[in-house]
Amino acid sequence: MCFDIALELVRGERRIACTIASDAKLVALTGPSGAGKTSVLDAIAGLLRPAHGHIRIGETVLFDSAQAIDLLPERRGAGYVFQDMRLFPHRRVGANLTYGQRDGSWITTDEVISLLDIGKLLDRWPATLSGGEARRVAIGRALLSSPDFLLLDEPLASLDQPRGEEILRLIERIRDELTIPILLVSHDPAEVARLTDVVAAIG
Amino acid sequence: MCFDIALELVRGERRIACTIASDAKLVALTGPSGAGKTSVLDAIAGLLRPAHGHIRIGETVLFDSAQAIDLLPERRGAGYVFQDMRLFPHRRVGANLTYGQRDGSWITTDEVISLLDIGKLLDRWPATLSGGEARRVAIGRALLSSPDFLLLDEPLASLDQPRGEEILRLIERIRDELTIPILLVSHDPAEVARLTDVVAAIG
Amino acid sequence: AAPRGPVILAAASMQEALREIADRWEAEGHARPVLSFAGTPALARQIEAGAPADLFLAADEEWMEELEARQLLRSGSRRVIAGNRLVLVALVGKDTGGDRLAMADPNSVPAGRYGKAALENLGLWEEARTRFVPTENVRAALALVERGEVKQGLVYASDAAASRKVKVLKTLPAASHPPISYPLAVLNGSTHSDASALADYIAGPEGQAILQKHGFLPAP
Amino acid sequence: MNFLTPTEWAILGLSLKVSLVAIGLTMPVAYALAWLLARRRFPGRMLLDALVHLPLVVPPVVTGWLLLVVFGRQGPVGSVLQDWFGLSLTFRWQGAALAASVMALPLMVRAMRLSIEAVDRRLVGAARSLGASRWRAFLTITLPLSLPGILAGAVLGFARSIGEFGATITFAANIPGETQTLPLAIYSGLQVPGMESDVARLAVLSIALSLLALLASEWLVRRHQGDRAHVL
């Protein structure tokens, strides 16, 4: 299976449960604001430890409380586009993009730069970027780490329609040609409908 | 006129020009990512000084380089929902909401809390909020300062549909019943079409 | 590098005199001694901790006795090489500074102890204790007089002689306090072949002449 | 309590009084200087910065001597204080507090400045747009957000002033009950052979005092930050 996830998380006083079992390459994760979507992505990326459960993506077991498996975040191969971007403020855009770059990337730096139209921003500091510019750099940074799977937390937020369309097409290509599993958080039903018919809802 | 704005701004190497002259209560500001929408809102709120131009909203001149008028930000009466929220991290949600509260507010705290469904969050620190929760608190904080006009920078980003619908209805009510001028930045054409037919495009 | 002479740990008040003696000693064809000045207690503690020094010149007998009791001194090498007197000084010219009397702290500094003994002997202590200002050392008391912060200071004659800003009002009788003496000794851990010779030189006529030029008295 | 003699209690009390008064009065000045250095660009800024650091660089005895020159009876400030207010600082506990305050200043300013520089200015902009005056925005945003630096500055300054020796003995002398603080008493003890155990008691005392200050500040930070600490 592509996604085999069953986990329970505690955030403050809330318990968040999520189960995904699907062979689809792209699964959409939906739910009302505050339902726990970001928390689930954090758990998959290894930044938050679930109370119990298991996380398997593709062939790899990332976490399994029963087997006491808990891969380090850097071993999980996640390409995580954070909801709040989290660009490194002390590195210029170019250095942010290449931070996680690995050999044998399935996409080149030039491709990423031209697809996301961020060529003019390479020498800028993140603090000077507009909301949409920062979002595109965050996407580029995640792609360039040649991840084994993608976690996209509202990747199209604050992007204009033509640019959003460009990125949607890129996501489709990654899904179809590279067959890289993608977990997508989105609030736009049209976007979700276009990309997948497997929807996991929480909350 | 409701909006009479003509200004030119410098950001880094970019010059951004924007002209809005309209009697509509709600004007949408659109343009591609990085066009300068947030910069224009910042200039209207008094957080960024234009190179030259003038800003008049309703009866009030907020800025006029020819007349050397430049109201302090706190005198402008803006209700600004920032694209990046900017909640005060050292104040709990409740204290964030009441920070700008003035007497004779046209909306009560209880109304805001129930409309935005943030009653459960009042005792939480901003750092523990989800993206959509933070957005709603930011909207609430701006409304409670009983502003003379509203600057909304993608207020519905990262909100689920039912909650977004709730807020859209609130915006409509403010526009129609309270006749408070609203400048809205949005990337969603459907949203824009529903709220206004006056669109100012930059970039 | 030039060969190093013996290391002398010496009380800070001996600074000028000892430098001049070192100059003379060097001029006579010896390796220049290494001089390290600080307060007597600090020097004594360094010696206790095994510091690599050859000679110790203290400003009072108390610490010398302590070291001797711990067998840190070469036996028979301890001798007194100079004495001093206490004087009451005031600022030259205008009379300022209320009625305060500055002197070294009687609880911790030998000069203060001598001063207190003398004042007690002269029946002046009860009057003086209400207005006295205890300082870190004699130089600090002198500085307070020089700055006009106090009316009078009780200091060593050698210090008073070195300052042009103060005048001596009165020299306290030598009998009114225990003898003020500066003992010198070779340290047990000394390995320098010149150590004894240098000690003898300081105690000898050349050394004595220079010490007296700087206001010190012959050994009492 | 029997583990301290009455004299030691008195010394402890005096040290506390001197340090608390010194730090209490220096805090606002230090914060104002830190804010100026962090947020304003003005001619002479580097000079002010250097001046603030001076007491750190110059040996304490020299600082004490300079205080004597300026605040002594003959000094420009000291004579004015004396003639107009009948206030004399030399040989008084107020003088010891002045010395402690001057010596602690650079540490306090640096810590506060670091924290002020770390405050996100966009939050100040947000406060202004919500109707806060420059002053209110400062009081409600910059000031509380720089609290870690204020506390660190207070702890550093308190510890430094509890330990201050050189400037105090030079400027305020070593008068029991008036200016003989803990370090001066410790120093006096060290000057006489065989007083090591008394010295040790006093040293333990000053350590305990600063430990308390440390604990208090940690507690304040925790209480203030509560659960808003970041999560990975």
Place this chain on the structure above:
Amino acid sequence: MNFLTPTEWAILGLSLKVSLVAIGLTMPVAYALAWLLARRRFPGRMLLDALVHLPLVVPPVVTGWLLLVVFGRQGPVGSVLQDWFGLSLTFRWQGAALAASVMALPLMVRAMRLSIEAVDRRLVGAARSLGASRWRAFLTITLPLSLPGILAGAVLGFARSIGEFGATITFAANIPGETQTLPLAIYSGLQVPGMESDVARLAVLSIALSLLALLASEWLVRRHQGDRAHVL
């Protein structure tokens, strides 16, 4: 240059050597301590914190005396250094550097700790998810983002060690050319009536030195932060 005598040049050089070596060697230790105190919770954390602050609280003379007891030839560490490595610290410039380093440590740790605490941990999480090991994330995120604290710590530490007197004269003695740094030379000058002008020259020298350090650090901060400073 004629405004300084050869002796003064030598003193200046020695002071610089002692302070630079002290600060250079202390920086990594201070940073490690700061990181531990900022990021880890472990038993004995408060004790470590208190220990780091000790040299600030205890009068320098006592610190020097403790150094003598521990690192002197008869001391537990000193005798080992002596027997195994033939290294003696007392009366050597290395000893002066040790004293300067110990006295500067608390200031450096506090400044660095403030900056480390201000680093957003979510950025570390982002780095880890991009494949960075714990160690690489530290080197590329935490370390550079705490640079303001590192620089502030270096400046404070350098200034403090240029001004260090009490611990140095007690532990390393006052030996011209070996341990007589600027403050010790100033002290020696102060012991002789009428040497005020020489003292003043030396004092100005140490002030100039720290001013240079200050300027250098400001320049580094500016160069590093460049145009990424926040806008209101």
